[in-house]
Amino acid sequence: MATPQEILIADRYAVRVAQPQQEFGGGLPCFAARDSHSGDTALIAIQVRRDAPARARPLQTLVHGIEGLLTPLAHGIAPAPRGEAGYFVICPAPPGPPLAGRLHPWPEAALIAFALRPIALALEKLAGHNLTHRAIRPNNVFQGQPGQPLVLGAAWAAPPAMHQPALFEPPYSAMCHPAGRGDGSIADDVYALGVLLLTLALGRLPLPDLDEAGVLRRKLELGSLAALIGDERLSPLISDLLRGMLAEDPEHRPTPALLLDPAVARSRRVAARPPRHAQRALAVGGVGVSDARTLAYALAIEPEQGITALRSGTVVGWLRRGVGDAALATHIDDVVRHRMSDAVTDEGHPDAAMLMLAIAVIDPLAPLCWRGVALWPDGLGPLLAAAGDPALARSLEEMIATEAVASWAMLRTERCDLAVLRLEARQNRAWLATRGPAGGLPRLAYLLNPLLPCASALLAGRWVNRLTELPTAIEAAIVANPNTAPLDAHLVAFIAARGDSRVESETNAMTGATQNGLALSELRLLTQLQVRYYPRPLPALAAWIAGAAGPIVALWCNRPRRQELTEQLKALAPAGQLLPILALLEDPAGRSADAAGARAAAAELNRVEAALAGIAASAAERRRAATRLGQEIAAGVGLLALATMLALAVVG
Amino acid sequence: MATVARRPRRHSLTWLQGLGCGAVVTLLPAMALLLGVLLLPGGLALLYDRQPGRPVARTVLLCGTAAVVAPVLGLWNAGNTVDACLGLLGDLRVVGTAWSAAALGWILAELAPVVALVVLEATTQARAAGLRSEREKLKAEWGFEQEQR
Numbered sequence: 001m002a003t004p005q006e007i008l009i010a011d012r013y014a015v016r017v018a019q020p021q022q023e024f025g026g027g028l029p030c031f032a033a034r035d036s037h038s039g040d041t042a043l044i045a046i047q048v049r050r051d052a053p054a055r056a057r058p059l060q061t062l063v064h065g066i067e068g069l070l071t072p073l074a075h076g077i078a079p080a081p082r083g084e085a086g087y088f089v090i091c092p093a094p095p096g097p098p099l100a101g102r103l104h105p106w107p108e109a110a111l112i113a114f115a116l117r118p119i120a121l122a123l124e125k126l127a128g129h130n131l132t133h134r135a136i137r138p139n140n141v142f143q144g145q146p147g148q149p150l151v152l153g154a155a156w157a158a159p160p161a162m163h164q165p166a167l168f169e170p171p172y173s174a175m176c177h178p179a180g181r182g183d184g185s186i187a188d189d190v191y192a193l194g195v196l197l198l199t200l201a202l203g204r205l206p207l208p209d210l211d212e213a214g215v216l217r218r219k220l221e222l223g224s225l226a227a228l229i230g231d232e233r234l235s236p237l238i239s240d241l242l243r244g245m246l247a248e249d250p251e252h253r254p255t256p257a258l259l260l261d262p263a264v265a266r267s268r269r270v271a272a273r274p275p276r277h278a279q280r281a282l283a284v285g286g287v288g289v290s291d292a293r294t295l296a297y298a299l300a301i302e303p304e305q306g307i308t309a310l311r312s313g314t315v316v317g318w319l320r321r322g323v324g325d326a327a328l329a330t331h332i333d334d335v336v337r338h339r340m341s342d343a344v345t346d347e348g349h350p351d352a353a354m355l356m357l358a359i360a361v362i363d364p365l366a367p368l369c370w371r372g373v374a375l376w377p378d379g380l381g382p383l384l385a386a387a388g389d390p391a392l393a394r395s396l397e398e399m400i401a402t403e404a405v406a407s408w409a410m411l412r413t414e415r416c417d418l419a420v421l422r423l424e425a426r427q428n429r430a431w432l433a434t435r436g437p438a439g440g441l442p443r444l445a446y447l448l449n450p451l452l453p454c455a456s457a458l459l460a461g462r463w464v465n466r467l468t469e470l471p472t473a474i475e476a477a478i479v480a481n482p483n484t485a486p487l488d489a490h491l492v493a494f495i496a497a498r499g500d501s502r503v504e505s506e507t508n509a510m511t512g513a514t515q516n517g518l519a520l521s522e523l524r525l526l527t528q529l530q531v532r533y534y535p536r537p538l539p540a541l542a543a544w545i546a547g548a549a550g551p552i553v554a555l556w557c558n559r560p561r562r563q564e565l566t567e568q569l570k571a572l573a574p575a576g577q578l579l580p581i582l583a584l585l586e587d588p589a590g591r592s593a594d595a596a597g598a599r600a601a602a603a604e605l606n607r608v609e610a611a612l613a614g615i616a617a618s619a620a621e622r623r624r625a626a627t628r629l630g631q632e633i634a635a636g637v638g639l640l641a642l643a644t645m646l647a648l649a650v651v652g
Numbered sequence: 653m654a655t656v657a658r659r660p661r662r663h664s665l666t667w668l669q670g671l672g673c674g675a676v677v678t679l680l681p682a683m684a685l686l687l688g689v690l691l692l693p694g695g696l697a698l699l700y701d702r703q704p705g706r707p708v709a710r711t712v713l714l715c716g717t718a719a720v721v722a723p724v725l726g727l728w729n730a731g732n733t734v735d736a737c738l739g740l741l742g743d744l745r746v747v748g749t750a751w752s753a754a755a756l757g758w759i760l761a762e763l764a765p766v767v768a769l770v771v772l773e774a775t776t777q778a779r780a781a782g783l784r785s786e787r788e789k790l791k792a793e794w795g796f797e798q799e800q801r
Contacts, residue, residue, distance in 0.1 A: 602796070612784065612787070634760040635710050638718065638757050642718040649721050
């Protein structure tokens, strides 16, 4: 049974943060976990980083276990070691320690039986779900006992391939930002499996003396197979298998299904055209370039010098004369000329676009490269989540605003789904262009990362990645600091991304930055949030609204009505329901009557002012009238006296 | 040839008044003397009042005439003689009454406009105070004062 204070994930799994299991996390923080229903303690909880969200699709798809793979059992929020909120993915504990700490040369039969076949089978099942693993590396592959099949570790608590070393990634993935490698394809897992087989065959990691950049450079210069195997002697079977598995082109690698039968897999030969090497090297920003692949890489990592080399014609000349590839040179020349004409018309970011397209033309296998950032389009979401660096965020914003993904995809239509990428690029651009706090990069980051927690500073470290959790978090934030405004730009972007169409329309209506006090649009949004996602009292939030509703109350013209509204708000706040507060403040009929009353009062005021002005202006007229009247009265009195005297005289 | 509109000719009655006065002086010299002395303030008022319609002179004359009715009847009953006329003129009460009445008429003609002005201003100011009160009430109720700032 769970202890009363324990917070359970999925009402079932308890995380034991006091029992770290570092070696099982594949490089991520990992702790023991326990199933409170069955009492099973052979579980682990892998902690998710705030800026590196867990992979939503595998977590939703893998509801049934896969043999040879640590599939997720649940995921959710639980207290982390230092007491702050954490997010954990619960998996079965691996059968033994990872391979990383006990590498030794494996015989060929063991490689096939305990490494290749079980992992290929797991990958085959993953591919059947249209998923990839992207975390096959020695510290994330486990073996219970010698002679038992290997088990792949969990790969769900971080963006795909984020923690993969360059050694275990295809070069075109390794050159990407770690968060921007994307789900990739199962062929990328086959590549990593190939490197794992090589590691086990050698009994050590290949290229031990090189750092990440060196490994990548070596792979690009020599090709992965030559770079990794070098002069090592391998059995013919393993050597044949690795030739296919480490192919540069993902389409040339065998499928996991094919690898289940190594004899067939080794016989599959796909001839790749060897790259043309130049007789003399070209230097781009200090990077020596000897063929088209290394040129594309140099342009990708040295964008400023690359743009200069492209504009000056150095690259075209070198391709034509040094490499002898006139067709490629002409194609690059066309791209450069076209983009330079765009520069004259000041359209978009012509230099960055020119460089991106040139790289795509020079090496069609290369990822999208924009201003020194390389990524695969399906890695855009995690990269946005990790883009804490303002320069990186600015680059990504430019890239999305110019629909660079669509332009890039048009140059490699045979390797991607152009229609889908173009549609996504347009959609991303539209979201980015949404005005107000509900648009921009934050909204895009939340939209593309369903499990990314809200990064609002108002939530003070609380882990909120669903709207059902947000109202309570806001309530708690206001209880902790009653002066805290319940909405900021991050929260609005988060709500817009996670909410349904009604909530989205409310967020889109918020055109300006959130201000001090409360606007009616913010109140509508908070009300929708409570009504749709948390229909329980929020007294602290309601009290804050009652106190901050001044700007909304001020929309009413009638002062006594304002006072009355303020009193009613104070009376409604303790109930914690926002809908009556909204109804009170919105009240279309009352507002209409108020406006009509204000118009009538203004007309009445004008009439009074005019009357007062008339009185002030008619002093002389009054004086004349008084004189005339006085004289008439005097004459009348005189006449009356005369008539009286005459009457007296007649009478007698 | 352009036709010039002929202005209606104003006929002065001064000659008729002079003829009347001359007839009275000729036919009733005692009566003329009595009236001339008793209505002297009215005559002076006519002479000095330059306002249109001579409102002051009109009141002075009306009041003076009211005081002259009794002496005129007395002279008429006494045969309309010069002696009777001088007798009446020698009576200070007769002359004093006539001139006092003329003086009262003058005072009335001077004071009545002032009183009328005071009354009219008081009424107007009361109305203005009511309007100002209404204005302040509207401003307080609808917040026009703040908006004007």
